[in-house]
Amino acid sequence: MSLVTVAYAVAFYLATIILVGGLIYRIREYATVPSPLKIPTMPAPLTPMGAFWRVVREVIFFESLFKSNKWIWIFGVLFHAGLAVVLIRHLRYFIEPVWFWVVLIQPFGVYAGFAMVAGLFGLWGRRVVVDRVRYISSPSDHLMLALLVAIGISGLIMRYVTRTDVIAVKAFFMGLMRFDWQPLPTEPVLLIHLGLVVLLMVLFPFSKLLHIPGLFFSPTRNQWDNAREKRHLATWAAPMDAQRDT
Amino acid sequence: MAKEEFQVPEVREHLEIPPVVEGAMAHSQPFVAAADHQSLLGYPEELVDGWEDKAVEKMGEMARKYRSFRVFLDACVKCGACTDKCHYYLGTGDPKNMPVARQDLLRQVYRRYYTLGGKLFPGLVGAKDMSKEIFDDWYRYYHQCSQCRRCSVFCPYGIDTAEISMAAREIMDSVGLGQKYCNEIIGKVHKIGNNLGLPLPALEDTMEGLEEDVEEDTGVAVKYPVNVEGAEVLLVTPSADFFAEPHVDGLIGYGKVFHQAGVSWTVSSHASEAANFALFTGSYEHMFKISNRIREAALELGVKRIVFGECGHAWRVAYSFLNTLAGPWDFLDPRYPVPQHIMEFTYDLIQRGGINLDPEANDDKVVTVHDSCNVARASRMGTRPGDQFAYPRAVIKASVNRFVEMDPNTTMEATFCCGGGGGLLTDDLMELRVKGALPRMEALKEVVERDGVTHMAAMCAICKSQFTKVLPYYGMGMDMVVSVHQLVSEAIQLGTKD
Ligand code: SF4
Ligand code: SF4
Numbered sequence: 001m002s003l004v005t006v007a008y009a010v011a012f013y014l015a016t017i018i019l020v021g022g023l024i025y026r027i028r029e030y031a032t033v034p035s036p037l038k039i040p041t042m043p044a045p046l047t048p049m050g051a052f053w054r055v056v057r058e059v060i061f062f063e064s065l066f067k068s069n070k071w072i073w074i075f076g077v078l079f080h081a082g083l084a085v086v087l088i089r090h091l092r093y094f095i096e097p098v099w100f101w102v103v104l105i106q107p108f109g110v111y112a113g114f115a116m117v118a119g120l121f122g123l124w125g126r127r128v129v130v131d132r133v134r135y136i137s138s139p140s141d142h143l144m145l146a147l148l149v150a151i152g153i154s155g156l157i158m159r160y161v162t163r164t165d166v167i168a169v170k171a172f173f174m175g176l177m178r179f180d181w182q183p184l185p186t187e188p189v190l191l192i193h194l195g196l197v198v199l200l201m202v203l204f205p206f207s208k209l210l211h212i213p214g215l216f217f218s219p220t221r222n223q224w225d226n227a228r229e230k231r232h233l234a235t236w237a238a239p240m241d242a243q244r245d246t
Numbered sequence: 247m248a249k250e251e252f253q254v255p256e257v258r259e260h261l262e263i264p265p266v267v268e269g270a271m272a273h274s275q276p277f278v279a280a281a282d283h284q285s286l287l288g289y290p291e292e293l294v295d296g297w298e299d300k301a302v303e304k305m306g307e308m309a310r311k312y313r314s315f316r317v318f319l320d321a322c323v324k325c326g327a328c329t330d331k332c333h334y335y336l337g338t339g340d341p342k343n344m345p346v347a348r349q350d351l352l353r354q355v356y357r358r359y360y361t362l363g364g365k366l367f368p369g370l371v372g373a374k375d376m377s378k379e380i381f382d383d384w385y386r387y388y389h390q391c392s393q394c395r396r397c398s399v400f401c402p403y404g405i406d407t408a409e410i411s412m413a414a415r416e417i418m419d420s421v422g423l424g425q426k427y428c429n430e431i432i433g434k435v436h437k438i439g440n441n442l443g444l445p446l447p448a449l450e451d452t453m454e455g456l457e458e459d460v461e462e463d464t465g466v467a468v469k470y471p472v473n474v475e476g477a478e479v480l481l482v483t484p485s486a487d488f489f490a491e492p493h494v495d496g497l498i499g500y501g502k503v504f505h506q507a508g509v510s511w512t513v514s515s516h517a518s519e520a521a522n523f524a525l526f527t528g529s530y531e532h533m534f535k536i537s538n539r540i541r542e543a544a545l546e547l548g549v550k551r552i553v554f555g556e557c558g559h560a561w562r563v564a565y566s567f568l569n570t571l572a573g574p575w576d577f578l579d580p581r582y583p584v585p586q587h588i589m590e591f592t593y594d595l596i597q598r599g600g601i602n603l604d605p606e607a608n609d610d611k612v613v614t615v616h617d618s619c620n621v622a623r624a625s626r627m628g629t630r631p632g633d634q635f636a637y638p639r640a641v642i643k644a645s646v647n648r649f650v651e652m653d654p655n656t657t658m659e660a661t662f663c664c665g666g667g668g669g670l671l672t673d674d675l676m677e678l679r680v681k682g683a684l685p686r687m688e689a690l691k692e693v694v695e696r697d698g699v700t701h702m703a704a705m706c707a708i709c710k711s712q713f714t715k716v717l718p719y720y721g722m723g724m725d726m727v728v729s730v731h732q733l734v735s736e737a738i739q740l741g742t743k744d
């Protein structure tokens with residue numbers, strides 16, 4: 001077993017633990033902090049089901065972003081939809097036999113890779129060109145884009161320029177999941193690609209990538225409008241409420 | 247502050263996004279609360295020793311008490327979608343008035359003390375130690391946010407800068423830096439019952455005066471009762487309605503509507519204020535106390551319903567929070583929502599044919615409507631989402647023949663704040679108020695020139711006062727602003743239903 005294989009295997013295990021553990025920790029945190037008052041952005045749905053669909057529309061269509069800025073919306077959708085297809089495409093490295101619909105999606109995966117990188121460049125361009133967005137960008141915002149672009153481009157290089165031994169890569173990941181380690185090809189582009197993915201996984205729970213769980217917990221989006229019908233007393237406000245004499 | 251000290255923004259044909267001008271409004275800040283205003287509310291009289299640590303600690307406490315605060319600080323991706331949505335940015339070009347940058351003033355400190363990235367690599371993630379410089383920025387720019395929630399409509403994660411502003415003001419108060427205007431007013435409500443410090447005799451006087459005026463005007467003895475036990479409705483209305491123009495014409499209208507509906511009503515001197523300025527300062531505790539004055543008044547007078555007069559932030563607290571803060575309302579008539587908006591009352595009456603309105607009475611006017619930010623985005627009327635837009639329009643159209651809408655990018659859920667909300671309606675912030683009104687002024691000017699609009703109806707005490715003050719800066723008459731119920735008041739045919 002080569003040192004590279006061991007290093008990457010350990011790195012992926014640790015990254016997975018940090019990613020999953022970190023997200024569970026964050027989600028628990030978000031879930032336990034109370035929402036003492038009803039603050040949905042109105043007009044808001046009147047029922048839990050309505051609020052659920054509102055969040056779904058935000059997740060799938062970026063509804064609010066569509067209202068606010070068509071350029072960011074287009075680039076955002078290119079990137080996120082591209083990434084989603086690419087991620088699904090990558091499932092083939094983790095399952096055997098590969099599910100039927102994952103096979104179907106394979107040819108689109110490549111276009112999705114380009115879409116994703118194009119979207120990222122669009123978003124990055126705005127950060128540089130639009131004075132308002134330039135003002136609010138900190139180094140980490142640029143680095144995050146650089147990281148994602150590098151992951152995307154290294155992936156595309158493997159598809160179009162170098163010939164990566166995908167069979168061996170799959171064996172490596174299947175081995176990781178079965179705790180039966182298999183050698184990882186030592187091709188530089190692959191190692192870069194995977195190394196950056198590990199970095200992304202580790203950064204996830206500590207960075208603005210928390211916008212993903214955040215969206216589900218955003219009170220302005222996930223609350224429904226029933227404040228006149230039902231009280232929403234937070235536990236920390238209950239003592240105040242109880243000491244009223246009337 | 248004299249008018250000449252600043253340049254009134256130029257009104258353009260279309261809304262334009264200004265270039266970033268750093269520090270454009272760095273000189274703008276409200277007067278600081280005096281020691282006695284602070285102590286009355288239980289806050290330190292002046293900036294305490296070790297305020298840096300205490301402010302940071304308080305920030306942590308807020309993050310444990312408010313999910314909005316906690317989630318919003320983490321979730322922002324700096325996409326920039328909100329950057330051109332705030333009227334204060336549009337009117338001033340100061341980048342710290344972009345909603346995300348306003349949040350960042352607090353987020354940079356939060357990151358430094360409460361996130362791993364900020365602890366390890368502050369420079370990379372834009373995290374900073376708490377400092378006087380930052381704190382000064384807080385005081386300036388959290389008092390350049392009218393908490394109108396426009397940014398939250400357009401943010402992909404619904405991040406509401408108003409929540410951050412409120413929390414920031416609460417943190418500042420807790421270490422001894424308060425805003426004079428808000429804290430003085432909250433103190434008056436605790437002591438006397440309304441923002442103006444209007445005592446019972448003055449209130450009775452005013453209401454008697456209204457009775458005389460209306461009788462003289464119409465020949466009908468419409469009552470404007472104070473502290474009447476056993477009245478059906480407790481009317482809670484912003485205290486500006488008792489004396490300011492055009493607010494008082496709205497109050498006259500409510501009285502006429504109740505009169506024609508044959509519903510007995512009263513105001514209470516104990517809860518003679520609909521506005522709840524503790525919303526602006528982010529203080530749950532004071533908001534709770536002020537709200538419970540309404541509960542006490544309702545119990546004391548034995549009323550069956552609570553109806554709120556025209557006021558935006560007041561209606562937010564009433565609609566969205568009152569049940570939580572001062573409910574349950576099981577002692578009131580269960581057939582009506584608690585509280586009700588006067589617009590709902592009048593609307594229902596119109597639907598049932600319980601009121602005679604002759605829109606010809608307003609034929610001298612071409613009317614448009616300004617949706618108040620907190621009515622539009624922080625509350626509702628009626629039974630369906632969006633009725634907060636439909637009801638006022640229905641009431642206006644029943645009272646007026648010629649009604650015109652402004653640019654849809656500036657109305658309903660996308661409405662612009664008048665520029666004076668959120669505790670900023672004070673003369674020491676005049677420049678900010680004038681500049682922040684720009685988007686609304688542009689939209690109004692457009693319909694004035696295109697459709698000959700003569701009046702803009704408003705349904706909020708702050709909007710009415712603010713527009714009265716800033717319209718002249720834009721070359722328009724201060725009397726263009728009217729209360730929605732002023733239009734009703736003109737159109738109502740008293741004596742035809744009795
Ligand atoms: S729109 Fe929301 S996520 Fe985007 S920069 Fe503004 S606050 Fe941040
Ligand atoms: S709440 Fe309103 S005033 Fe405050 S930042 Fe958002 S848009 Fe601007």
